[in-house]
Amino acid sequence: MGGRVGLKGTDGPGTLESAILMGARPESPERAIRAMKRLGSLKDKIQVITCPGDMGENPARNCGFAPVVIEFSTPGRTTAAHTIMGAAAMLDQKVDLLLFAGGDGTARDIYQAVKDRLVVLGVPTGVKMHSAVFGYNPERTGDLALLYLQDKAKHLKTAEVMDIDERALRSGQVNANLYGYLTIPFAKGHVQGLKSGSPESEQYRQQAIAAHVIENMEDDVFYIICPGTTTARIMERLGLDYTLLGVDLVRSNKLVAKDLNEAQLLGAIDQQNAKIIVTPIGGHGCLFGRGNQQLSPTVLRTVGRKNIIVVATRQKIISLRGSPLFVDSGDPETNRMISGYFQMITGYKDKTVYRVVY
Amino acid sequence: MNKNTKLRKFHQAKWDEPIIFELGGKGERGILMPVAEKAIEAEIGDGISKLPAGIVRKKAPALPEIGQMQVLKHYLRMSQENLGADLNVDIGQGTCTMKYNPKINEQFAASHQFAELHPLQDESTIQGMLEIMYKTEHFLKEISGLDAFTFQPGGGSQAILGMATIVEKYHEAKGEGGKRDEIITTIFSHPSDYAAAAVKGYKIINIYQDENGIPDLAALKAAVSDRTAALFITNPEDTGIYNNKIVEFTKIVHDVGGLCGYDQANANGMLGITRAKEANFDLSFFNLHKTFASPHGCGGPACGALGVTRELAGFMPVPLVRFDGKAYTLDYNLPDSIGKIRCFYGSMSAVLKAYAWMMSLGDEGLKEVARIAVLNNNYLLKKILQIRGTSAPYAEGKHRIEQVRFSWEDLEKETGVSTFDVTCRMADFGFHMWSSHHPFVIPEPFTIEPTESYSKNEMDEYVAGLQQVSDEAYETPEIVKTAPHNSVIHRPKDDTLEDPLKWAITWRAYLKKCALGQRKRI
Numbered sequence: 001m002g003g004r005v006g007l008k009g010t011d012g013p014g015t016l017e018s019a020i021l022m023g024a025r026p027e028s029p030e031r032a033i034r035a036m037k038r039l040g041s042l043k044d045k046i047q048v049i050t051c052p053g054d055m056g057e058n059p060a061r062n063c064g065f066a067p068v069v070i071e072f073s074t075p076g077r078t079t080a081a082h083t084i085m086g087a088a089a090m091l092d093q094k095v096d097l098l099l100f101a102g103g104d105g106t107a108r109d110i111y112q113a114v115k116d117r118l119v120v121l122g123v124p125t126g127v128k129m130h131s132a133v134f135g136y137n138p139e140r141t142g143d144l145a146l147l148y149l150q151d152k153a154k155h156l157k158t159a160e161v162m163d164i165d166e167r168a169l170r171s172g173q174v175n176a177n178l179y180g181y182l183t184i185p186f187a188k189g190h191v192q193g194l195k196s197g198s199p200e201s202e203q204y205r206q207q208a209i210a211a212h213v214i215e216n217m218e219d220d221v222f223y224i225i226c227p228g229t230t231t232a233r234i235m236e237r238l239g240l241d242y243t244l245l246g247v248d249l250v251r252s253n254k255l256v257a258k259d260l261n262e263a264q265l266l267g268a269i270d271q272q273n274a275k276i277i278v279t280p281i282g283g284h285g286c287l288f289g290r291g292n293q294q295l296s297p298t299v300l301r302t303v304g305r306k307n308i309i310v311v312a313t314r315q316k317i318i319s320l321r322g323s324p325l326f327v328d329s330g331d332p333e334t335n336r337m338i339s340g341y342f343q344m345i346t347g348y349k350d351k352t353v354y355r356v357v358y
Numbered sequence: 359m360n361k362n363t364k365l366r367k368f369h370q371a372k373w374d375e376p377i378i379f380e381l382g383g384k385g386e387r388g389i390l391m392p393v394a395e396k397a398i399e400a401e402i403g404d405g406i407s408k409l410p411a412g413i414v415r416k417k418a419p420a421l422p423e424i425g426q427m428q429v430l431k432h433y434l435r436m437s438q439e440n441l442g443a444d445l446n447v448d449i450g451q452g453t454c455t456m457k458y459n460p461k462i463n464e465q466f467a468a469s470h471q472f473a474e475l476h477p478l479q480d481e482s483t484i485q486g487m488l489e490i491m492y493k494t495e496h497f498l499k500e501i502s503g504l505d506a507f508t509f510q511p512g513g514g515s516q517a518i519l520g521m522a523t524i525v526e527k528y529h530e531a532k533g534e535g536g537k538r539d540e541i542i543t544t545i546f547s548h549p550s551d552y553a554a555a556a557v558k559g560y561k562i563i564n565i566y567q568d569e570n571g572i573p574d575l576a577a578l579k580a581a582v583s584d585r586t587a588a589l590f591i592t593n594p595e596d597t598g599i600y601n602n603k604i605v606e607f608t609k610i611v612h613d614v615g616g617l618c619g620y621d622q623a624n625a626n627g628m629l630g631i632t633r634a635k636e637a638n639f640d641l642s643f644f645n646l647h648k649t650f651a652s653p654h655g656c657g658g659p660a661c662g663a664l665g666v667t668r669e670l671a672g673f674m675p676v677p678l679v680r681f682d683g684k685a686y687t688l689d690y691n692l693p694d695s696i697g698k699i700r701c702f703y704g705s706m707s708a709v710l711k712a713y714a715w716m717m718s719l720g721d722e723g724l725k726e727v728a729r730i731a732v733l734n735n736n737y738l739l740k741k742i743l744q745i746r747g748t749s750a751p752y753a754e755g756k757h758r759i760e761q762v763r764f765s766w767e768d769l770e771k772e773t774g775v776s777t778f779d780v781t782c783r784m785a786d787f788g789f790h791m792w793s794s795h796h797p798f799v800i801p802e803p804f805t806i807e808p809t810e811s812y813s814k815n816e817m818d819e820y821v822a823g824l825q826q827v828s829d830e831a832y833e834t835p836e837i838v839k840t841a842p843h844n845s846v847i848h849r850p851k852d853d854t855l856e857d858p859l860k861w862a863i864t865w866r867a868y869l870k871k872c873a874l875g876q877r878k879r880i
Contacts, residue, residue: 140774318799322569341580349561352545353577 028101028125031138032059035099035123038142040064042149049093051086054078059101080109087113097121097185099145101138104163104176107131111161111180119156120182121145130162130176132283133184144187153187157202158229160281162290178281178291180245181229205313206233208348213277213311214238214253222274223250224265224303226292230279230311247294262296275307276300283319287356288338289328297331305337310344310354317344317352324355332358364822368788369844371438378432379865382424389426420866439846441790443654447816449738450784450791452761452805453548453596455624455648460718463651463711472710477702481687487706488686492679494663494713501724502622502642503635504665509646509704510675514623516699517643517662518554518590521619523696524641524666524673525588526558528617531673531694538587542611544573546595546763549796551621555590571752572601578610586616593620593637594627596795596805597751598735598758608638617641617670623662625649626809627732627760630725634665641666646705650712661708675699730810731760734817738762738808741821745828747772751800761807763800770802775831775838777802782849783830783841787823 036059039046048067050056055078060067070089072082083102087110090098100110101123110120122134123141135141147153158181210233217223225231225248235242235250242248246259249268257268276295280287287310288295300308310325327338335358346352394405402408424432442448448456466472475487495507511517522541529538541555544565552562563581568574573591589611594600601607608618620634620642626649634642646652646661654660666674676695677688688703716724736757742748747769750762766777777793781804784791795803808817830837842848859876862868872879 136771143774314797317566318797322567341577343563343581346564349556350564351561352564352566353574353581354566355574355577 028123029054029059029062031123031125032056032101033062034138035101035135035142035145036060036063036065038139039146039149042146046149049090049095051082051089055082055086080105083109084113090114091118097145097148099123099141101125104131104161107133107161107182108163108179111182114182116158116181116183118183119148119185121148121184130160130164130284132159133161133182144185147187148185153185155186156183157186158182159184160283162281162284176284176290178227178245178286202313202315205315205347206230207237208350209311209313209345210234210237212345212348212350213309217253218273219252220273221251222256222269222272224248224269224274224276224295224299225250226276226278226295228279228281230313230316231277234277234311245291247292260294262294262299265294265299266302269302273307274303275309276303277309277311279311280316280320280325282316285320285323285325287325287327289330293330295329297329297334300329300334300338308338308342310342312344312346312352312354314346314352317346317354324357327356327358364819365787365826366819368786370785370788370846371435372846373435373439375432375435375439377865378422378424378429381428381432382422384423386423386425386428388424388429441785441788446788446790447812447820448790449806449808449812449817449820450789450804452763452792452807453624453794454654454792455626455645455760455807455809456654456811457626457648457651457809458811459651459653459711460715463714466714467707467710472707475706482685485686487710488679488688489681490713491703491706491709492681492686494709494716495679497713497716498644498663498665500721501625501629501633502644502665503633504639504642505668506671506674506678507663507665508675508678509661509663509706509709510698510700511643511662511664512700512705513647513660514548514621514643514645514662515550515554517623517645517664518550518619518621519557520662520664520675520696520699521590521641521643522555522558522560522588523699524670525617525619527673527694527696528670529587534615538585538616540583540585541587542578542581542589542616544591544595545797545799546571546573546597546599547590547592548596548621548623550623551590551592551619555588560587567595567597567752569752571597571599572603573607575603575606575610578607582610582614582616584614586611586614588617588619590619590621592623594759594761596761597753597763597800598761599753599756600759604637612638623648624760624807626807627728627735629728630721631728635667639667640670646708646712651715652708652711659705659708661705661712663709663712677703727810728760731808732757734808734810734812735760735762735806737814738806738817738821741817742806742824745821745825747775747828747831748824760809761805763795763803763805765800766802766804767800769828769831773831773835775827775835777804779838779841780804780824780827780831782845783827783838784823785842785845787826789820789823 040063043064048060048065050060050067050069052069057067057069070086072085083106087098091114095118098118098120100106102125107122114120120133121141121144123138124134135144144153160178161180161182162176162178164176209230213234214237225235227245232242232244238253240250240255241258243259247265248258249256249260278287281290288300327335329335339356339358341353341355343351344354406414443456475484491509498507499505511520529535539561540563541560542563542565543551546567556562565573565577565581589607593604611618617640620639622642623645625644643662643664644650646663647654672692672694673696674692675698676690676692680687680689739750739758739762742764743750747766749765749768751765766780770776781791781793791804795805827838862871871877
């Protein structure tokens, strides 16, 4: 599940009044029940708000909860629209935790409705999911939800919402694209890939990386800041506004423009020194080609390999389980140019040599 | 416990013991010092007024005030709440080389011939100790193939700091001091190789392992440049896997003008088998308190014996011990020396114990230590991998050297029981399974190192403990998840340990953080 990469040191909720279950897919109820059963000890302490029928009401009742049901009609098979509608209703209710059952598609729908405005956790129902917002299995997800609702899992983290790139799938490739970030609870030992006993938090690492990058920034060079929470720390440390999912442009510690597309990037850096600051996607390892397509082959070639600064926390590298990073820019020649070893910035005065393949 | 049941019943003493600052009361004393005799008082007055004004305290130190008997009880209770190498099967503390520290060596160290030595004595009156230093150095030169050793570093990390200081001085002497600002290490080298070099101000470049679990050679090639000051590397690494390409590693670094430092803090599997010299290392160090049977950690004191090649000998800390065939002397005349890195000569009791240990074993005996340590480790590797939920990532099916970093990843996925849970549960059987496996690259890690000291029965007892906990994890996981049940304390809350605003390593810091409202007073 999410949290392959550590803590975001935000305090959890003080007192809790409600928890939410929303099963969004027909195959979800059985797994939702398995997760929900782990919340049994809170039966009299939390209020469950949920959607009608198999979208939550049935599993909740099955586990002995008496839920408040949001009324909307779900004739026949539920659709993405219902998920979005339900999630939006949860947002209106300002629930403490939005627990949903589903896969990457459901996570995308939830993201569309709530962005970072609710704490969310996914009960996995698919075989393989790319998003980092799910628990290992329903029971572990339930346990984490329990800890969070008991105020024992005090940290929150932003986790990637990813889904299979259908365009790539049609051409025979199975590749996941980054769609956004949801806020999930985090607790050691409940989060896949997180190492119990490790005192190193990802947040401190990100701060250290940002400090190193900023210290080595040159005046009058355009810095193209790619999406991600690691690169976002650089912008925060510079005191600049930024887009988490977009590409921003900085020069001499000042924001030049936000959320640029390929043409705007090429126009802005025309004939001038530019560097790209990019972070790979955790647990996945894509450097270019997923969620940062603004960095087109033309942009990459214009900037040049030696001007690409790769930043990554150690937890992110560990989450790759030894797999190399990869690039899928859409142009074989550009992929070849990018591939090979990079000296990634992994902390303050701390680099890691790591391989990029295509 | 009998021949048929390997696992013993155990319950640790549990005292609700305050820390010593909270004991006693104002005015209580352990020792009442006698008043000085009149003749002495007439000579020096009250004593205090003779001190330079700058070092006289304005107010008395805030030390605990407590009677002698209560102090004794306090520490005895604390000792009962501990585990240790002389009490339990301490093989769960992998990388630490917890071996038997022969008690006769403690008697040597406690003897008046040794204990009453003073570091400021004239050389002519400490010939015996200088001879022990000289001969111990000679042994270490034989074991490593290097040309000069110092005993000054007070531990392995300080020895690495010493290596980094010599590296710095070497490049300065060649006129490249400012330029060479990077030290390369590997992710499974001991983390102090990273940390001590970083303390010295070096930028650190990390190399990850390849699919075989040894450091990625191509990554090293991409890491070296004219900014490379040195490579600091452990071999075998903390995984217990030996890097058989080590000569290629040192060559790549030498080719760009860098030096190579070999972390042999733990050389227990290598004694008499391989040497730093043949792998072309320029510097190395041995922890006498690990491999050489001087007590470890809090049982110390420690000594990281630091060695270099002839080319670097001029940079060593002073003094070095010399022998002209008649007398032993201390040589301070090293114009390029990095200076002292510790007061006087280092932890001489560690040197004495290491010397006694090596003398008792001889060269064949030292080699036998390595052989048995490796044999024990591979016996445990086979036994532990038979336990459900365990794995040993990388180098599958191959032997390891002196330790293995195992994983409970499968157990954790299948039962939700983590390494931390297993560690807590092992305490219920009187086993220590420590929690430092940094950096945490291997999921749910645990590191086992049996050394040569433990008997087969003891290793089997430890394996029976792991087996029991694994069985419980699959059958009754709540027992493991809520452990320990028979130990001193229940689960420590590690969120306090991770928050710099909350943890305190001194009583003063604790009071300060409480006063500032950063943490609650317990």
